[in-house]
Amino acid sequence: xxxxxxxxxxxxxxxxxxxxxxxxxxxxxxxxxxxxxxxxxxxxxxxxxxxxxxxxxxxxxxxxxxxxxxxxxxxxxxxxxxxxxxxxxx
Numbered sequence: 001x002x003x004x005x006x007x008x009x010x011x012x013x014x015x016x017x018x019x020x021x022x023x024x025x026x027x028x029x030x031x032x033x034x035x036x037x038x039x040x041x042x043x044x045x046x047x048x049x050x051x052x053x054x055x056x057x058x059x060x061x062x063x064x065x066x067x068x069x070x071x072x073x074x075x076x077x078x079x080x081x082x083x084x085x086x087x088x089x090x
Contacts (some may be wrong), residue, residue, distance in 0.1 A: 002031055005046040011039075 002009040009031045012023045035041045070076050 001042045001044060003026070003046065004043050 001012070008029060009028055010025045010026070010032070011024050011034060012021055014020070015022050031041065070080065073079075
């Protein structure tokens, strides 16, 4: 597996003793050797959300708990969106 964003790579194999999958980091030259010998290469990317700018304070456990209780109440969506102006998040 190779990350197209960072070029970091790893390989996985099944342990012959315990039969569990094992993942090990590796260098791109090892990936080249494995691919040239027939091993399938999987390429993935880091999510674009990691590059987003986040403004404001971080979410706290109290915020999460308050949101949980908000979701259990009737009419929660209307109350949660009451202060949002049309087009504010487009």
